[in-house]
Amino acid sequence: MTVITVDGVTRRFGDVTALDDVSLDVAPGELVGMLGPNGAGKTTLLSLISGQRRPDVGTVRLLGGDPRDAATRVGLGITPQETGLPPTLRVGEVVDFVGGHFPDPVPTAELLEQFGLTDKTRKQTGSLSGGQKRRLAVALSLVGRPRVVLLDEPTTGLDVTARQALWDAIRQYHAGGGTVLLTSHYLEEVQALAERVVVIDHGVVRADDSLDGILSRVGLRRVSVRTTTDLTSWSGVSRGEHRGDGVQQLYTPDADALVRALVTSGVEFSDLQIRGASLEEAFAEMVADDNPLEGAGR
């Protein structure tokens, strides 16, 4: 049985198409990262899986049931947006409230201990720092001992240590057999956690592959070089552009090979620079392509 089944789902808001014929299956015990720029449709997809919205076209199944059916969601954990915690309730009370919806919740003290929030139990959530609210949000997703958790940008805006601690908690849950679907716009986060990566943009699944498969695709290098010869159509260059000042910017999966070819070709050049492409550039590469990458639409 798959934990999450999304089949041919389209969702529009007015004339904006947030999701366009998206299909995605998640099996038990998988840790799937969903990567995409802001507005790509990640949050919309999560809201369909958690039963908050229904698709215009297609079907969404969660743990074999309809996610809009409250009974199905007993096995689901999600994070609230950290800005949305009821400010006058105390930390312990919010955990009690959310846990009270589940048949076998993690005891509040134990959960807060695990997330290092024990000393905040009696504090109102409005007084927590951003990092503490994030930790509480992730803790709330786990309080009902869910079989699957949806984590929407779990560590956005956290410092390195806090992020590491949350990653550990997510890994620990996954090691215990839990299924995780998380979204991020940080390649780094997905890289640290996920085994499988789904790239989504403009409501379309651009790629669905193992972490390594995706990394080799987005692991582009940017070579910029000043020359009068047009290099953008050379083999090994996946995309290139001419800047006004005579510098060409070339994106390539193998910068070493390109530079070797450049040197042996005898073409005159200067100002050679090589650096890793940023995630935005990698996205641009995946997204600008009119022919979706193989694996897309899966």
Add this chain to the structure above:
Amino acid sequence: MTTAPAAPTQAPPSGTLNPVVLTWLHLKFQFLETVRIPIAVLGNMLFPSLAMFFFVVPQSQVAQNPLAATMAVAGLSLFAVCSASLFTYGLGVAEDRQLPFDPFVRSLPAGPAPRMIARILNGAIFALFGLVPLIVIGWLFTAASVTLLELLTGIGVILAASVPFVLLGMAVGYSLSAKAALPVVQVVLFPLAFAGGLFLPPMMFPSWLDTLSQVTPTRAGRDLLVQALTGADAYAWAWPVLLGWTAVFTTLAVVAYRRDEGRRFR
């Protein structure tokens, strides 16, 4: 798939918890949330009490006349309940819809019913809180008098009379943003309260206003309440008017709720 490890929950539960348990859970935390903002609670209790002290207690011909005093307490009590209902549901629902916590709560394994019922119960609790000072003032400072049975009947009637206002509040709350809901609630509440004879007894109205007054839900509720407390007969159309408005506001509330779902959740 055969290698899938055991999921953290060993025995997957077959359904949600008992709805009564869930309703109690929601009621408990809604009550806590409301009570943590004391000004909202006090404001609700304060205005009708102040109105009693300014307009009823100093006028000895009202305060010392058992019938007139009981009527004055009844009018202000109904006003307290109407105001609590309209504000709790109108403004409260509109505010909740804007909170990012709202979609999270909707995704918890509970249907909409426990939350809705808890909201109505929570509103009723605070409406009754609002009555306490009025009853105490009426008892200590005026000649108003009721038997225990009359008092209990009165509370029953006042809760029934609050139903159309709860529904009207919900219609407003599900239709408008919190910013728009506040003035709308005020614009609806005060004219209705005045025309319904909650501030000034309808005997003082000119006949055209008295006629107009009889079609308002506030007047119908007031007269029924006065009947329960003093035995003075309400006008014949009081129940039909109250039930008619209840039907109208039910429709409005359901339409508003569905439109809201359609806009945000379909």
